[in-house]
Amino acid sequence: MASVYGAVLFVIGAAAILLIALFIFFQSSEQEEAEKVTKKIYSVRKIYFYVLVAILLGTLGFTIPKAPYFKKEKADVVVKIKGWMWYWEIQPVKGATYEAGELIIPAGKTVEFQVTAGDVNHGFGIYNSEGTLLSQVQAMPNYTNKLIYTFKEPGIYEVFCMEYCGYAHHNMFAKIRVVQGE
Numbered sequence: 637m638a639s640v641y642g643a644v645l646f647v648i649g650a651a652a653i654l655l656i657a658l659f660i661f662f663q664s665s666e667q668e669e670a671e672k673v674t675k676k677i678y679s680v681r682k683i684y685f686y687v688l689v690a691i692l693l694g695t696l697g698f699t700i701p702k703a704p705y706f707k708k709e710k711a712d713v714v715v716k717i718k719g720w721m722w723y724w725e726i727q728p729v730k731g732a733t734y735e736a737g738e739l740i741i742p743a744g745k746t747v748e749f750q751v752t753a754g755d756v757n758h759g760f761g762i763y764n765s766e767g768t769l770l771s772q773v774q775a776m777p778n779y780t781n782k783l784i785y786t787f788k789e790p791g792i793y794e795v796f797c798m799e800y801c802g803y804a805h806h807n808m809f810a811k812i813r814v815v816q817g818e
């Protein structure tokens with residue numbers, strides 16, 4: 637199959653080169669004075685410059701607002717997370733509760749985790765019950781990282797620390813129970 641594509645590409649390429657060569661051949665005219673040619677080229681160059689600027693500005697104007705950095709997602713659920721040696725301080729702010737050692741979040745809602753740390757750097761990693769990492773962000777002292785995540789399926793999720801932070805690092809876990817949203 638690949639050789640067929642290769643052959644087709646080769647024929648297209650050869651045809652394109654031939655067409656360009658023919659175009660140049662028939663467009664060529666007699667010799668002209670350098671000054672005249674220069675003037676002609678310069679005027680074309682000016683148009684080319686403005687067209688290029690217009691295309692660049694248009695492309696930038698169209699694509700920059702689509703960059704993820706400007707994305708302001710409105711969160712239905714807000715939870716404050718603070719990493720400590722060696723536990724997670726969890727404080728539901730909006731749309732979630734914390735009961736019997738579990739953070740309870742409704743499924744299908746946009747959750748904003750506001751993640752920071754009280755002592756050293758930690759890593760806030762969310763895993764599903766199969767141990768697959770779903771999302772993560774750094775937990776840093778004196779800085780709040782925002783992590784937006786939507787739990788699509790109800791179930792038990794786990795939080796583990798992803799940054800080695802001392803001898804009880806492995807004990808740094810938390811439980812998230814995602815319940816059927818209304």
Ligand SMILES: [Cu+2]
Binds near residue numbers: 800808
């Ligand atoms: Cu840690």
